[in-house]
Amino acid sequence: MxxxxxxxxxxxxxxxxxxxxxxxxxxxxxxxxxxxxxxxxxxxxxxxxxxxxxxxxxxxxxxxxxxxxxxxxxxxxxxxxxxxxxxxPKAEKNLKYDSDLRKACATPRKFFPSAAEFTSGGQNKVAVFYDQGAESSPTQLRNPDAGNPDAKDYSVVVCLTDFQKGAKVGECKFDKGTTPVFTGTFKGHVFEARTDKKLGDISVPANPTADESRDCPTLIYIKGKPEDKQIHTKPDTDALQKALSQYAH
Structure with missing residues (x-):
């Protein structure tokens, strides 16, 4: 007893x-x-x-x-x-790298009180994370034109964590095997980085074709057989920018 x-x-x-x-x-x-x-x-x-x-x-x-x-x-x-x-959602005190913002897409979500304040009208820096596939954690989609902003400059986090599979458009070759690549549609949510407030929902098509240099990760952990998993083409850049125009400058 x-x-x-x-x-x-x-x-x-x-x-x-x-x-x-x-x-x-x-x-x-x-x-x-x-x-x-x-x-x-x-x-x-x-x-x-x-x-x-x-x-x-x-x-x-x-x-x-x-x-x-x-x-x-x-x-x-x-x-x-x-x-x-x-x-x-829980407050996360440490925000050193922009990749830390990935925690906003986890369960339970994190928010970052030290992040920049959200302003209406689109004057915000946006961190985008998407489901790359292969059961990996959300991957950050980097904009080469955005420079290298400080992690605390971001005020919006986009979580494209729901992928609706479409057609197979290619393959990624790894040391242990080959993984099929699919196009489709990403769906998810937009959040304020410094609070737990949800700003809206978002739907973005994936690139309709596969590009090995763009879509195949150089390093990824795949549990099980690679051929039993799937990789997703990245979100279409133009469609993503249009969908985020109300948030990002």
């Missing part, structure tokens, strides 16, 4: 620490209470048994109802805390 109490306390304590570390005071407090309650019940039960000559003492109906009510409240609190920890 003691082991489940100890396990619950340890697990709740760990997740409470993670919540506090990520700025979640309320979920952290809830989980801290969850961590303490089993220890309190265990101590109370041991104390009651000692006072009764080592024999277990049943709880009164009122006490059982009170503990049931507290249990329900704690379950609701745990559900909220889990949702906050695993599903809600």
């Amino acid at each position: 003691i082991r489940p109490f100890i396990l619950l306390t340890v697990v709740a304590g760990i997740f409470s620490f993670l919540c506090f570390k990520q700025g979640g005071v309320l979920p952290g407090l809830i989980l801290a209470i969850v961590a303490v309650v089993p220890i309190g019940l265990m101590i109370a039960s041991i104390s009651r048994r000692k006072r009764n000559g080592g024999q277990p003492v049943p709880w009164s109906p009122v006490a059982r109802k009170a503990m049931a009510a507290v249990g329900v409240l704690l379950l609701v609190g745990v559900a909220y805390s889990a949702y906050w920890l695993f599903a809600t």
